[in-house]
Amino acid sequence: MIEMSISACSVIFVVVFFYLSVFSFTNIHAHHCSEKFLSEAKQRNLINITFCKKYVESNGVEIAMYLREKSRRLDIMVGAMLEEQTGWLAWGLNPGPVARMVGTQALIGIKTRNGDLLKDKYNITSYTKIGCQLLPSPIDLNISNFNFSYINYLQYHVIQATIILPMKYDVSRLNHVWQLGIDVAVGKEQPMMHPKGLRNYDSTETINLRTGKGRGNRVHTSSRIREVHGILNIIGWGTLLPIGVIIARNFRGFPLPWLPNWEKYHISCQTVGYIVGATGWAVGIWLGKASKYYSFPKHATFGTCIFAFATIQIVQMVFFNFKPGNHEEIRMYRRMFHHVVGYSLLVVSCINILKGIKIMHLDETYWLPAYYGIGGCLAFIFIVFEIVSWFKFLCDKFKLWMDPVSRLHTK
Numbered sequence: 001m002i003e004m005s006i007s008a009c010s011v012i013f014v015v016v017f018f019y020l021s022v023f024s025f026t027n028i029h030a031h032h033c034s035e036k037f038l039s040e041a042k043q044r045n046l047i048n049i050t051f052c053k054k055y056v057e058s059n060g061v062e063i064a065m066y067l068r069e070k071s072r073r074l075d076i077m078v079g080a081m082l083e084e085q086t087g088w089l090a091w092g093l094n095p096g097p098v099a100r101m102v103g104t105q106a107l108i109g110i111k112t113r114n115g116d117l118l119k120d121k122y123n124i125t126s127y128t129k130i131g132c133q134l135l136p137s138p139i140d141l142n143i144s145n146f147n148f149s150y151i152n153y154l155q156y157h158v159i160q161a162t163i164i165l166p167m168k169y170d171v172s173r174l175n176h177v178w179q180l181g182i183d184v185a186v187g188k189e190q191p192m193m194h195p196k197g198l199r200n201y202d203s204t205e206t207i208n209l210r211t212g213k214g215r216g217n218r219v220h221t222s223s224r225i226r227e228v229h230g231i232l233n234i235i236g237w238g239t240l241l242p243i244g245v246i247i248a249r250n251f252r253g254f255p256l257p258w259l260p261n262w263e264k265y266h267i268s269c270q271t272v273g274y275i276v277g278a279t280g281w282a283v284g285i286w287l288g289k290a291s292k293y294y295s296f297p298k299h300a301t302f303g304t305c306i307f308a309f310a311t312i313q314i315v316q317m318v319f320f321n322f323k324p325g326n327h328e329e330i331r332m333y334r335r336m337f338h339h340v341v342g343y344s345l346l347v348v349s350c351i352n353i354l355k356g357i358k359i360m361h362l363d364e365t366y367w368l369p370a371y372y373g374i375g376g377c378l379a380f381i382f383i384v385f386e387i388v389s390w391f392k393f394l395c396d397k398f399k400l401w402m403d404p405v406s407r408l409h410t411k
């Protein structure tokens with residue numbers, strides 16, 4: 001059994017390695033901004049672009065800046081597609097030590113239902129984050145030429161402004177924050193909560209305007225690890241555990257004794273699946289700890305329940321079940337518990353994997369089709385065996401399964 005686990009392990013590692021090497025080459029997050037955006041910015045007074053970037057993984061927002069160091073005059077232009085009927089685009093600087101939402105001195109442009117474009121300044125506070133109305137207010141930036149307009153040929157809504165940077169903003173460590181929302185309160189200059197995926201949470205960066213480079217960007221540092229987390233969980237909880245269940249249910253001797261030593265296969269499948277899945281869970285916990293300013297409470301709760309119940313499952317089977325005992329009744333209850341928890345784990349794992357894919361907005365890539373492919377294959381195998389089993393069960397029960405000999409006898 002141990003030898004089998006080892007060989008299964010090496011197969012898993014090859015698979016993981018393959019996945020990682022494929023995924024890691026498709027992992028470019030921030031680009032230079034697009035040619036069109038750059039030339040538009042140059043036409044609009046940002047003659048010597050200091051900084052220009054397109055945040056592909058963060059709603060495709062494009063940001064250009066031009067700093068005149070001596071006068072500390074910063075010209076900015078921020079563009080994005082507001083695809084819905086209403087929407088808002090925000091950009092701001094955070095004078096605090098980190099680039100984050102709370103504390104940002106923001107400029108927000110709003111597209112209303114009847115097509116008006118409004119613009120104003122907003123002081124984003126911790127009250128905003130807990131859901132209090134976000135209304136225009138004074139901010140501690142000296143703003144001029146503030147403009148929010150629509151550029152037809154780019155299909156972009158664009159914020160443009162000139163800022164005289166106060167001394168407390170360090171141009172070599174400038175925390176800037178941007179955001180894109182859909183809902184707007186009717187009849188007011190009030191943007192409503194933005195969507196809740198990583199696209200909207202990864203929208204901060206600390207940049208050095210002297211070199212024009214972003215640094216300390218969370219998108220760069222954790223996106224690879226997020227993919228590792230997703231892949232380990234899909235392989236562990238989403239593939240190996242269901243295979244183990246299929247082995248235990250359908251290969252145990254009914255309808256036919258396919259695998260006389262099915263228990264060994266079941267145990268090694270579940271053990272390896274558990275190790276891979278638990279590693280993925282641990283990576284998730286680490287990711288959650290690393291991103292201090294946002295969280296995914298439901299995904300985290302489901303994830304930790306999966307880990308906890310899978311641990312109970314493994315512990316009670318490995319350490320208690322194989323002791324021979326004559327407490328038949330206890331054994332029966334324990335087996336029932338094992339089955340109920342086992343099937344529930346599969347359901348909750350499916351839900352949480354779909355949640356994870358949604359959080360990362362991977363549903364628009366090949367992730368969701370790939371996961372549906374795996375799940376669909378396993379479900380198909382399961383259902384086919386289930387039908388065969390029931391068919392055989394009914395045939396046996398009503399003695400329809402007659403070989404020529406018994407048919408002769410009954411005649």
Ligand code: HEM
Pocket residue numbers: 090091092099100101102104106108124128129130131132134177178179191192193194200201202203204293294295296
């Ligand atoms: C309209 C009202 C707004 C509400 C109700 C709101 C609420 C929230 C909430 C609840 C979170 C996640 C907290 C968590 O999961 O723990 C969040 C994150 C975030 N929001 Fe907002 N938000 C609003 C406007 C804005 C604006 C205008 C900006 C940009 C200037 C912005 C930028 C961010 C960023 C960058 C994050 C990621 C976490 C962080 O850096 O703190 N939000 N927001």
Ligand code: HEM
Pocket residue numbers: 198222226229230231233234237280281284285287288289291294295296297299300301302303304306307348349350352353354355356357359360362
């Ligand atoms: C059943 C399988 C899964 C389990 C048990 C699980 C578990 C967890 C846990 C415990 C966290 C920490 C959450 C927090 O503290 O905020 C987390 C975060 C996360 N998970 Fe999962 N997860 C699973 C599947 C997935 C999948 C399939 C994906 C994506 C393809 C995914 C993407 C993420 C992301 C993006 C985060 C947040 C990272 C961050 O905060 O920067 N998860 N997961």
Ligand SMILES: *[C@@H]1O[C@H](CO)[C@@H](O)[C@H](O)[C@H]1NC(C)=O
Pocket residue numbers: 123124125138139140
């Ligand atoms: C912004 O709000 C914070 C918290 O309420 C407050 O301390 C700060 O003075 C405000 N800034 C301005 C410019 O009003």
Ligand SMILES: *[C@@H]1O[C@H](CO)[C@@H](O)[C@H](O)[C@H]1NC(C)=O
Pocket residue numbers: 142143164
């Ligand atoms: C804002 O900047 C302009 C242009 O440099 C300057 O004339 C004005 O006094 C500044 N206002 C404040 C409140 O600093």
Ligand SMILES: *[C@@H]1O[C@H](CO)[C@@H](O)[C@H](O)[C@H]1NC(C)=O
Pocket residue numbers: 145146147148149
């Ligand atoms: C604001 O944008 C509009 C439309 O592009 C333009 O006509 C106007 O001159 C701009 N105003 C300023 C102050 O830049």
